[in-house]
Amino acid sequence: MNLATLLLFLPACFALNMAPGPNNLLSVRNATAYGFRTSCLAGAGRLAAFALMIALASAGLAVVLLQASELLFYGIKILGAAYLLYLAYQLWSADTQAEAEKNTAPLGLAALARQEFLVAIGNPKAILIFTAFLPQFxxxxxxxxxxFLVLGALFLLLEWIAISAYAxxxxxxRRWFAEPRGQKIFNRCCAALLSAAASVLLLARRA
Known part of the structure; x- marks a missing residue:
């Protein structure tokens, strides 16, 4: 791998990192509810999922597991979409007035990181992106x-920057939606976007 290849890889990779999606939406939501630092730290769950996917791609297992197994691909896809819909329901039905009165965070850092991990790992197309994108370089x-180690490390570094940017x-x-009414509108917008992401995931087909 030479310098010219890296110069092509970095902007293309960062475009993928910064693309709006369920995980980046979670970074926005978590920062709104819990603050910048907590949102960034929770992103470690996403990085762990992506590191696992990169490891599978480098070992050549992703194609075997997903492209060769229609049942596994659709099983992961349905579970991932179901989890996104579950998060959307939680946001839509959240009692923002009660949350404001309690003034406490309902989820801890470990739970937020687990949430990030499950959203990332529940998307089989993410593994297929790694098997189609990284090998080009x-x-x-x-x-x-x-x-793969170098490219994977760079990808995770850029992903961390994207997490920070969205957070x-x-x-x-958070300053715009500090009031319960504004928070409710924001939660429901996030819920609608997560539901849309779940629909896109359900419509995804194997490469």
Whole structure:
């Protein structure tokens, strides 16, 4: 892998990291509810899921597990969509007035990180992105595992930057939606977007 390849990889990769999606929406929501630092730390759950996917892709197992198994692919897809719909329901039905009066965070950091992990790992298309995207920048004439390690580490670093960027956005949105009524509107907008993401996931087909 040479410098020219890396210069092509970095902007293309960062575009994927910054693309709006369920996990980035969670970063915004978590920062709005719990603050910038907590949202960034919760993103470690997402990074753990992506690291696992990159490891599978580098070992060549992702194609075997998902592309070769229609049942597994659709099973993961349905579970992932169901979890997104569950999160959407929680946001839609949340009692923002009661939350404001309690002035306490209903979820701890571990629970938020687990939420990030489950949303990321529940999307089979994410693994297929790693199997289709990362190999384009791998030189087959050189040792492949080391290249996957470098590309994977860069991907996770850029993903962490994306987490921070969306969390920062959520931090400022918290000032706009500080009142229970505004928080309710924001929660329901997030719920609608998560439901839309679940619908897109259900309509996804295997490559």
């Amino acid at each position: 791998v030189d087959p004439t050189a040792p492949v595992p080391g290249q 920062y956005m959520g931090l400022h949105m």
